[in-house]
Amino acid sequence: MSTSTTKVTAHTVEVNGYTFSYRESGQGQGEPLVLLHGHISDQRAWDELEPRLATRFHVYNYSRRFAWPNRPIRDDERCPWEQDALDLAGLIETWGISPVHVLANSSGAVISLYTAKTRPQLFRTLMVEEPPLVGLFLPSLPPSLPSLLSFLVWHPITFWPVMHFATTTTGPVIALCKEGNYHEAIDTFCSGVINARYWPRLQRNPDRKRQVEDNAKWLCQFFRYSAVPKYGPEDAQRLKVPALVMAGKESTAHQRYTAAELYMVLGSGRKRIAYIDDAAHLMHEDNPQRVFDEVVSFVFEDAAK
Secondary structure (H helix, E strand, O other): OOOOOOOEEEEEEEEOOEEEEEEEEEOOOOEEEEEEOOOOOOHHHHOOOHHHHOOOEEEEEEOOOOOOOOOOOOOOOOOOHHHHHHHHHHHHHHHOOOOEEEEEEOHHHHHHHHHHHHOHHHEEEEEEEOOOOHHHOOOOOOOOHHHHHHHHHHOHHHHHHHHHHHHHHHHHHHHHHHHOOHHHHHHHHHHHHOOOOHHHHHHOOHHHHHHHHHOHHHHHHHHHHOOOOOOOHHHHHHOOOOEEEEEEOOOOHHHHHHHHHHHHHOOOOOEEEEEEOOOOOOHHHHOHHHHHHHHHHHHHHHHHO
């Protein structure tokens, strides 16, 4: 498959009082597909996958609010998930492309699911890579003792990996961000999320390392001020949009188990779960060809059955 001649055009658009940078590529008549990155990332995260997708879709790849190359976050500025959801909906409406396919990673995947709670008509399909949905197990944070005991009783295998991640990654990262220790916060976060094996490999890539550095303050401001949006099993059960859930085979246990739980409780009439070989949390970067194959199969082949 040749992707070298794919035309990519760069644009900006103002939505909800903020100017977003985005790239547009692919077939003019192809079905619209929006790419939505997670934290420590921006539109560059899709560099390997985007030209592949452009052979089958009309691709819109935008950087989220405060992500490079957009205006950076200020010291006293907050970045709630709910605003990201409003931005996603606003961009889709401004582009005039609904209903769309959305492929989203990590916190971007949470945003896409959260948006679909109230705006399902905007989506043709939702394709999510390991959304960190602790709300599937714990209704509120910090959790109450009864909710922790319920989590342990009903999800004993998942309980320990999730709690280990909370104590070794989430908790320390929040503390470091509140101290303003961005460098150590990013190292702790990436070691726990990307995993200790894939994080050093990412650091050896100067372009990807720069992408992390460009978005470090945005991530730290999020951990200082924001709470996880409420998205529980009942929300997933109400979702009727066709959904593909993906997890990396090399991802940490809590990420794979959370993806499996989401797949089980989704109310979508058409849904699938896929485990990506030779990949961890940033699976579209680790194994872009396999992610491309899964997306195309789900959108076109499954829909034709």
